[in-house]
Amino acid sequence: MEEDPFDFESDVLLATSPIVAPNRRRKVIGLDDLLVDHYKEKNRVIERKSKLAKIKKTYNSDDEEDGRVAKLSKYMTQLSDEDDVSIWGLKVFGNKKSPPSFVFSNLPSCFLFRSFMGHGVNSLIELSTESGEMFFEGLLTNGWLLKLVYKCGEVEKPIATWTFHLMLYSSKEVLRTAAVNFWCAILLPKNEDELLFLKIDWLPSFSELKGALETYGFLLHSPLEDSSDAEMILGDSECTESTQNIVAWIKFVAACSQARKTHFIFSTSEAEELVVVIICLLLDRQLLGLSVDLNECMLSLVNFFTDDEWSSSCAKVAKSVALRVPYDINSLRAVDCIQAVCGHTKHLRSAIAFQILLGYFDKVEDEEDVIRQLTLINLKDKSCDLFKIYIYLVLTENWFLYNPTLKDKPLLNEMWGLYLRNCSCQINITDTRSYASKVRSKASYLLQGATDKS
Amino acid sequence: MGTKRRRRGDGGMEENTMAILDTSCFSKSTQHVADDRLSFLEAVRSGFLVPENASAPTNKMYKAIFQILKVENSLDLIMSSYQLLLELDKRFPQVSLSVAEKSESSSPSSPQRNELVVVEEAWSPFSFGPDVSSCEKQDLDKVGGSLDAIAFHLLIGDLAKVAEEANTKTLDSKPLRNMLLFQYLVNVLEGDFVPRNLAFSESFDWIYVRESLLNMILVSRKIAYKGLIQDCLSAIFELSQFSMDCSHDVRSPETKLEEVTGKRHTAFALALPEIVKCTCVAVQKLLLMIIELDSSKKAADMEGQTTRADGALDKPRLKLDMIVQYLLKYIPKTSVRTRRSNGSTNDSTFGGVLKCFSNGNSTKSIVKKISTEVAQLLLAQAFQAYISLPSQHSTEYKEDIAGNSLPEICNSMISAFTCLKKTNESKKL
Numbered sequence: 001m002e003e004d005p006f007d008f009e010s011d012v013l014l015a016t017s018p019i020v021a022p023n024r025r026r027k028v029i030g031l032d033d034l035l036v037d038h039y040k041e042k043n044r045v046i047e048r049k050s051k052l053a054k055i056k057k058t059y060n061s062d063d064e065e066d067g068r069v070a071k072l073s074k075y076m077t078q079l080s081d082e083d084d085v086s087i088w089g090l091k092v093f094g095n096k097k098s099p100p101s102f103v104f105s106n107l108p109s110c111f112l113f114r115s116f117m118g119h120g121v122n123s124l125i126e127l128s129t130e131s132g133e134m135f136f137e138g139l140l141t142n143g144w145l146l147k148l149v150y151k152c153g154e155v156e157k158p159i160a161t162w163t164f165h166l167m168l169y170s171s172k173e174v175l176r177t178a179a180v181n182f183w184c185a186i187l188l189p190k191n192e193d194e195l196l197f198l199k200i201d202w203l204p205s206f207s208e209l210k211g212a213l214e215t216y217g218f219l220l221h222s223p224l225e226d227s228s229d230a231e232m233i234l235g236d237s238e239c240t241e242s243t244q245n246i247v248a249w250i251k252f253v254a255a256c257s258q259a260r261k262t263h264f265i266f267s268t269s270e271a272e273e274l275v276v277v278i279i280c281l282l283l284d285r286q287l288l289g290l291s292v293d294l295n296e297c298m299l300s301l302v303n304f305f306t307d308d309e310w311s312s313s314c315a316k317v318a319k320s321v322a323l324r325v326p327y328d329i330n331s332l333r334a335v336d337c338i339q340a341v342c343g344h345t346k347h348l349r350s351a352i353a354f355q356i357l358l359g360y361f362d363k364v365e366d367e368e369d370v371i372r373q374l375t376l377i378n379l380k381d382k383s384c385d386l387f388k389i390y391i392y393l394v395l396t397e398n399w400f401l402y403n404p405t406l407k408d409k410p411l412l413n414e415m416w417g418l419y420l421r422n423c424s425c426q427i428n429i430t431d432t433r434s435y436a437s438k439v440r441s442k443a444s445y446l447l448q449g450a451t452d453k454s
Numbered sequence: 455m456g457t458k459r460r461r462r463g464d465g466g467m468e469e470n471t472m473a474i475l476d477t478s479c480f481s482k483s484t485q486h487v488a489d490d491r492l493s494f495l496e497a498v499r500s501g502f503l504v505p506e507n508a509s510a511p512t513n514k515m516y517k518a519i520f521q522i523l524k525v526e527n528s529l530d531l532i533m534s535s536y537q538l539l540l541e542l543d544k545r546f547p548q549v550s551l552s553v554a555e556k557s558e559s560s561s562p563s564s565p566q567r568n569e570l571v572v573v574e575e576a577w578s579p580f581s582f583g584p585d586v587s588s589c590e591k592q593d594l595d596k597v598g599g600s601l602d603a604i605a606f607h608l609l610i611g612d613l614a615k616v617a618e619e620a621n622t623k624t625l626d627s628k629p630l631r632n633m634l635l636f637q638y639l640v641n642v643l644e645g646d647f648v649p650r651n652l653a654f655s656e657s658f659d660w661i662y663v664r665e666s667l668l669n670m671i672l673v674s675r676k677i678a679y680k681g682l683i684q685d686c687l688s689a690i691f692e693l694s695q696f697s698m699d700c701s702h703d704v705r706s707p708e709t710k711l712e713e714v715t716g717k718r719h720t721a722f723a724l725a726l727p728e729i730v731k732c733t734c735v736a737v738q739k740l741l742l743m744i745i746e747l748d749s750s751k752k753a754a755d756m757e758g759q760t761t762r763a764d765g766a767l768d769k770p771r772l773k774l775d776m777i778v779q780y781l782l783k784y785i786p787k788t789s790v791r792t793r794r795s796n797g798s799t800n801d802s803t804f805g806g807v808l809k810c811f812s813n814g815n816s817t818k819s820i821v822k823k824i825s826t827e828v829a830q831l832l833l834a835q836a837f838q839a840y841i842s843l844p845s846q847h848s849t850e851y852k853e854d855i856a857g858n859s860l861p862e863i864c865n866s867m868i869s870a871f872t873c874l875k876k877t878n879e880s881k882k883l
Contacts, residue, residue, distance in 0.1 A: 085485050143838065173727050174698050247728050289630065289725020291533045292732075336496065340504060341541065401500055441474070445497070448470050 086329035086387070089285040093243055096217035099169040102162070104133045110156040112148060140166070141178040146185050153197045155186055160202040167248045168212040180248045187259040203263055206270040209253065213277065216243050246281070247290060253278075254297040257304035268313055271304050275317045275348075276324065282337035283330055295339050302344040310344050318351035322359045331356045332391055335398045350402035357395045360388070367406075371396070371415040379426040379439075386427070386435040393423060393442055420447045468512045471497045475518060488528050495519065495534045503541055510546040513577035517599070520579055523635055527627045529721055536634045543645055548576045551649045570653040570662055579642055580606070582670050601639070603674035607682055609636055613689040613733060617696035620726060630722060633733040640736040643668050647743050651750055660754040668743055683744070690737040697730045808833075808863065811870035817877050830874060837867055 107113055113132060139145040140163065149155045167179035186200060253274055256265040266274065278298045281287050287294065305313050325334045335353045340346040357370055364370050374392055378384060400406050400416060407413070423443030427436050474494040498515060502508045511519075519542075523535040551568040581600035601609070613636060616629040650662045663669055672679055810816045811833070840863065 085489050087485070142834075147838070177697075177727075177731065243724060244727070247724075285530075286720045286724060288529045288533060288721045290728060292537060293728065295537065339499075339537070339541075346504070397500075401504060442493075445470055445474065448466070449501070 088283065088329045088333035090280070090283040090326070090330055092219055092280050092284040093217040093286070094219050096243075097215045099215050100165075100211070102165040102169070104162065106158040107136060107162055108132055110158040112152065112156060112159065136162070137175060140182060141174050143178075143181075146182055149186065150189075150198065153199060155198065155200045155202075157202040160200060164204055164208075167252060168245055169215070170245070173244070176245060176248045180251050183252055184255040187255045187263060200263065203265055206266040206273075209249070209266070209274075212245070212249055216246055216249075218277070218280075243286070246287070247293060250278075250281075250290065250293050250297045254293075254300040257297075257300040260304050268305060268309050269316075271301060272313050272317050272320070275301050276320050279321055279334060279337065279352075280324065283325070283333055291337075298338065299341065299345065302348060303342065305344065307343075310347065314344070314347050314351050317348065318355040321352050322355035325356065327356075327360060329391075331359075332394050335395065340402050346402040350399050353395045353398035353402070357392065357399060360392065360395075367409075367412060368415075371412055371419065374419045375415055375422065377422075379422055382433075386433050386439050389423065390435045390439045390442065393419075393439060393446075397442075397446055417447075417450065420450070467501060468514060471501060471511075471515060472518065488526075488531060491522055491526070491531055492534060495522070495531075495538050499538055499541075503545060510573075510576075511542065513575075516542070516577035520600075523631070523638065526631070529627055529630070529725075532627060532631050532634060536638055539638055540641060543641065546573075547645055548573045548578070549646050549649050551652060568653060568656060570649060578667065579639055580667050580671065582674065603671045603677045606639065606671060607677045607685065609639070610682065610685045610689055610737075613737070614685065614692045616730070616733075617692045620696070627722065630725065630729055633729050637732055637736045640740050643671075643743065644739060647747070651746060654750055654754075658754070663747065663750050663754070666747075668747055672744065672747070683741075686737055686741055690734055690741075693730050693734045693737070697727055697734065807836075808866035808870050811866075811873055817870075817873045830871065833867065833870060837863075 113136075136145070139148070145159070145163075149159070163179045163182050166175045167183060170176050170179070186198060189198060256263070257271065257274075259265070275298065278294060278301060282291065282294050282298075302310070302314075321334055325331050334356065335349055338345055338349040338352065340349045354367075354370075358364060361370060361373050364373060374396065377389065379386075379389065396416060396419070400413075420443045423439050424447055427440045429440075431437075431440075471494065474490055474497055498511055498519065502511050516539075519535050519539055522531055523539060526532050526535070550571050552571050577600075579600050581602050609632060612629075612632050616633065619629050646667045647663075650666045654660065654662045671677070672682070811829075
């Protein structure tokens with residue numbers, strides 16, 4: 001609280017001022033000094049004014065100090081209104097269901113099992129139909145099962161279904177991990193020979209993947225809720241337990257999409273649905289720690305499509321995301337969560353940003369319309385919701401940044417520039433509406449970037 | 455060695471992007487600060503990763519991102535900074551190999567050599583500056599500079615404690631952050647060491663490897679090499695043990711939770727097994743690199759006398775060799791001939807070891823020293839390593855190291871196990 005309130009102002013201006021642009025290239029450090037001088041000068045003017053105001057009182061330096069502190073604290077309380085920044089986060093998991101039952105008894109019917117029983121070695125391991133599951137779990141976790149199927153050149157159906165079930169529904173971490181590794185290895189063998197020789201008798205279908213999600217309690221069709229409304233504390237540990245398998249699910253989906261060339265597991269429209277699912281998962285804070293896996297899965301999924309397929313699929317995905325995401329801070333997260341590292345993800349990010357932006361306005365159809373609407377907003381109007389403005393700003397930024405074709409549309413770019421200037425200039429530095437400083441600094445930053453390029 | 459100066463991003467970009475962080479100094483709410491930091495990471499991402507021809511971020515920016523990874527508590531920020539750093543390293547590698555352009559004068563028959571390109575004055579999460587007194591170092595640590603060898607060693611030590619912490623204490627972001635930090639650092643070491651080692655294997659110029667970050671850490675006098683390896687091993691043991699046991703028994707703290715903490719807790723618990731697994735892989739990677747560094751060092755010692763057929767050692771082969779050596783220690787002296795000469799005798803092969811096991815007496819004496827379970831486990835591991843030996847090396851290669859053909863090995867394997875079982879039964883009686 002001891003800070004000089006005027007320092008504070010100069011800091012903001014220093015950070016955001018568009019005046020920086022023309023001189024910047026010359027010398028960065030020199031410019032700092034220049035600005036500091038400039039604001040010192042400004043401060044002096046203001047101080048002089050305040051002295052004038054106090055001229056009737058006897059001059060006392062403490063008085064002045066108090067005045068400043070008072071002014072600052074007033075300022076801070078106004079600012080603290082802004083403190084309730086919205087936090088993204090949706091609840092994408094509801095009540096879990098009981099997993100489908102699975103009978104191990106099929107396994108002893110497979111060739112691999114019978115050949116064990118028949119072999120002389122069995123005197124050593126004493127395998128029987130009853131102890132079979134334990135034995136096979138051992139084979140799976142220690143990596144022997146994989147070697148055996150490679151050796152046989154075939155993954156028999158009982159083994160495939162059993163490992164698939166373990167992967168998605170087992171509550172034991174060891175088995176889950178081993179089963180995922182097993183599936184990833186048979187879907188994507190490291191060397192080509194194995195790929196040619198390995199026959200997989202059974203592959204899961206899309207409906208089985210979807211079924212697993214429903215078992216975990218994923219709210220597939222119901223609209224997503226804001227997690228702050230839902231009672232999250234309820235059954236916290238239980239929730240964790242049920243969703244631990246989601247890690248396996250995510251990895252498996254990634255492997256399936258990478259194996260498109262050799263194995264047909266889902267169609268393009270099903271893959272579109274999976275992209276939407278992954279985006280929904282990225283909207284849940286509970287899964288934040290899994291973002292590395294989620295992003296990898298997303299990357300595999302979008303590269304499942306050929307370039308031709310993607311242009312129509314991407315639009316479908318974007319529309320579907322725009323329909324599902326609530327129109328608040330979460331709509332920004334839906335865009336931000338997509339790591340635009342390749343052509344397809346960039347395209348997707350831009351498309352989703354645009355679709356959500358469209359969703360904020362009624363009766364707006366094309367690109368020009370949207371931007372025109374934006375430029376018409378009067379930011380000085382006290383009833384103007386700056387939080388919305390901030391969302392528009394970020395969405396439009398993403399829409400432009402990740403879509404290279406927009407560069408060739410001068411009219412759009414000009415209007416976007418106008419909107420940015422409005423945002424950075426029309427909002428006063430002392431504006432205490434929430435998100436005022438955010439909008440202003442974001443817009444100045446973007447303007448700065450634009451002038452840098454030109 | 456080629457060097458390259460990185461095209462500097464112009465100061466304006468740095469100034470502007472860093473300014474996003476600066477504004478945080480006067481807003482008191484942590485949420486605001488976190489929000490600003492997220493915007494900063496996003497700005498770096500869009501400014502440097504999105505444009506096709508962008509230059510690398512400046513060192514100041516790298517430092518700021520690394521700082522976020524090092525000290526933040528919010529999972530959101532930890533994850534974003536971690537991923538951003540990985541992506542930046544992928545996009546702007548600091549060390550790389552480039553196929554040297556053929557100079558017209560050199561004879562066309564000479565094989566094309568890769569040239570090592572090192573970015574000069576690039577930011578590094580490691581620092582090997584002159585010795586600073588420990589209190590100074592503490593200060594530096596707080597400001598969040600790069601890590602030195604001691605800090606790296608400490609971090610590995612912390613990894614071993616993760617399991618314990620997760621089981622006893624309320625789960626907070628520290629273990630996760632440490633594990634991700636470690637993974638990132640190993641990634642950096644790998645990105646630096648692998649091309650250097652490759653360049654070394656082609657040119658036999660030790661300087662490439664000597665200047666690698668990994669070597670600089672290991673030769674640092676501030677840490678004990680042996681201690682580091684021990685800590686690596688105990689970390690890998692604790693972590694893999696933890697990931698075996700933990701499924702869903704990470705309990706939420708008993709105290710009444712605030713909503714956000716509750717959610718955070720779930721997020722930690724959900725991510726923990728996966729991150730622990732990845733950390734295990736990272737520790738393994740580190741150990742393997744150390745082993746490779748060692749073998750390169752050996753090769754460099756014998757420079758000129760040895761040529762190695764193929765650069766890197768195979769993992770299964772390493773494993774097999776290690777187990778065979780370990781078992782040999784326990785095999786009764788009678789069966790081991792004096793092995794003064796460097797060349798390996800028949801007994802030091804896997805086949806030889808198995809033969810010892812098929813002999814009832816020698817098995818008994820082995821089991822006296824190490825338990826049956828351990829012997830079985832070691833044999834099984836060795837067998838697995840043996841059959842995973844790359845097939846392209848042909849059976850000839852396998853016989854070369856194992857001294858026996860595959861069916862023979864399988865049979866001795868079976869008889870070894872039978873023998874072990876018998877010994878075990880007789881012991882029970």
